[in-house]
Amino acid sequence: xxxxxxxxxxxxxxxxxxxxxxxxxxxxxxxEVLGARExxxxxxxxxxxxxxxxxGMRMFIEQAPEGTGPAAVPPNRGIEHIGLRVEDIEATVAxxxxxxxxxxxxxxxxxxxxxxxxxxxxxxxxxxxLQRG
Numbered sequence: 001x002x003x004x005x006x007x008x009x010x011x012x013x014x015x016x017x018x019x020x021x022x023x024x025x026x027x028x029x030x031x032e033v034l035g036a037r038e039x040x041x042x043x044x045x046x047x048x049x050x051x052x053x054x055x056g057m058r059m060f061i062e063q064a065p066e067g068t069g070p071a072a073v074p075p076n077r078g079i080e081h082i083g084l085r086v087e088d089i090e091a092t093v094a095x096x097x098x099x100x101x102x103x104x105x106x107x108x109x110x111x112x113x114x115x116x117x118x119x120x121x122x123x124x125x126x127x128x129x130l131q132r133g
Contacts (some may be wrong), residue, residue, distance in 0.1 A: 010121030013091060016057060016082070016127060019064040023050050026061050026122035033101060034084065034127075055084065064123075081118065082127040089115050089131035 020026040027050040030036035036059065040051035042062075052059040074080050086092045089107055096103065096119055104118040104126065116130045 014058065015060055017062065018123065019062050019068060020123045021064055023047060023061045023063040026050075027052060028060070029122050030059065033095045033096070033099060033121075051092070073124070074126050081128050082121075082129055083128040086129050086131055089117060092129050093117055097117060 018026070019128050025045065027036075030052055031038060032066040034054060036052040036054040038050060039058075040054050042049040042051075046063075047117060048063050050061045052061065072078065072111050093103065093107060104120055107115055107117045109115050113133055114130065116128055118126055121127045
């Protein structure tokens with residue numbers, strides 16, 4: 001008879017790590033468009049990593065070395081997108097459009113109480129905005 005040992009580890013979210021062709025420009029996008037706040041830099045004048053806080057989510061944006069392959073094209077396996085909740089999806093979509101940020105898909109009513117839309121961030125990162133209510 002084999003006893004199965006149950007493990008209950010205490011996992012806690014720590015960060016999301018992105019690689020970018022231009023870490024400085026990507027960090028600027030997340031700050032200017034999504035309100036992320038820079039909390040640190042590593043690597044001196046040409047940073048190798050920029051650390052942001054995006055709505056309580058810590059993001060590391062690393063300068064990708066030359067020769068790093070492109071991002072996967074959704075739909076794909078692995079991490080497919082970042083989801084950000086907003087209070088007013090119509091106002092958010094209008095704000096993004098006014099900033100010249102193209103939507104990948106317009107507002108969709110998934111089910112009662114859930115509306116979503118997608119746009120593309122730097123380096124092919126797909127970003128979902130969603131309104132629950």
